[in-house]
Amino acid sequence: MAVTAKLLRLYRVDQQIRGLRSRLDAAERYLRSQDHQLSEIDKSLKTLKAQAQKLEAEAANDENEMKAAEQRIAMLRERMNKAQTSKEHSAILTEINTLKADKGLVETRALESMTKVDEIREQVAQKNAEHAERSKVRGVALTDRDARAAEIKDRLAELEGERKAALAEVPGDALASYNELMDLGIEDIMAAVEEIDRKRMEYNCGACYTMLPAEHVNVVLRRVEYTQCPNCKAILYMADEMREAIQNKGKKASKSA
Numbered sequence: 659m660a661v662t663a664k665l666l667r668l669y670r671v672d673q674q675i676r677g678l679r680s681r682l683d684a685a686e687r688y689l690r691s692q693d694h695q696l697s698e699i700d701k702s703l704k705t706l707k708a709q710a711q712k713l714e715a716e717a718a719n720d721e722n723e724m725k726a727a728e729q730r731i732a733m734l735r736e737r738m739n740k741a742q743t744s745k746e747h748s749a750i751l752t753e754i755n756t757l758k759a760d761k762g763l764v765e766t767r768a769l770e771s772m773t774k775v776d777e778i779r780e781q782v783a784q785k786n787a788e789h790a791e792r793s794k795v796r797g798v799a800l801t802d803r804d805a806r807a808a809e810i811k812d813r814l815a816e817l818e819g820e821r822k823a824a825l826a827e828v829p830g831d832a833l834a835s836y837n838e839l840m841d842l843g844i845e846d847i848m849a850a851v852e853e854i855d856r857k858r859m860e861y862n863c864g865a866c867y868t869m870l871p872a873e874h875v876n877v878v879l880r881r882v883e884y885t886q887c888p889n890c891k892a893i894l895y896m897a898d899e900m901r902e903a904i905q906n907k908g909k910k911a912s913k914s915a
């Protein structure tokens with residue numbers, strides 16, 4: 659078997675492996691995105707709960723402040739009732755009024771805090787509902803991922819066996835070129851030579867459509883060596899029918915000459 663044929667056999671197996679894995683990879687990505695969204699919801703919940711706690715603590719402090727003010731007002735009222743002079747009476751009254759005004763401010767602030775806490779609680783409820791919904795979606799995504807993994811398990815093992823066998827046949831230098839392209843993440847590691855004009859010997863790289871120099875086409879035709887597209891570096895191969903047609907044409911040409 660020619661070196662390009664050996665490479666092509668490996669490439670076909672790799673394409674099948676990639677095709678087989680693509681649905682699993684998509685399922686993996688989808689599952690990861692659900693996990694990410696869940697963790698974002700958790701983060702928001704944590705922030706909201708901390709905000710609510712802080713506001714509740716502030717409201718509790720205000721409540722205590724109000725109680726203290728009430729006690730002080732009650733105490734002042736008693737003293738006012740026992741006041742000896744009108745001057746003393748009016749001084750206590752002024753203090754009571756000041757305390758009442760302060761207490762009013764604290765009360766307003768406490769009410770505002772509690773209103774905000776209610777708003778936050780609503781948001782928490784919303785986020786909890788989102789979390790429950792997202793958890794359901796994640797559950798489905800997980801089942802799907804596992805199903806896809808199970809689905810391809812046997813076929814994948816089979817293909818990996820085929821890959822090992824194909825790999826063993828490929829000569830070292832060709833394999834190095836192949837692996838180099840694979841490591842670069844290039845999808846078209848191999849490309850078919852495409853015919854543009856047989857008479858003029860014009861051929862394209864099937865991956866990047868660059869016109870191939872005649873020397874490259876000749877290497878592919880001879881099949882002893884392998885060659886790469888000068889532009890995209892894809893390892894070139896030629897369909898058997900095309901090669902036969904070109905070679906027959908050559909024979910005819912030499913007969914008629």
Ligand SMILES: [Zn+2]
Nearest residue numbers: 863866887890
């Ligand atoms: Zn190319």
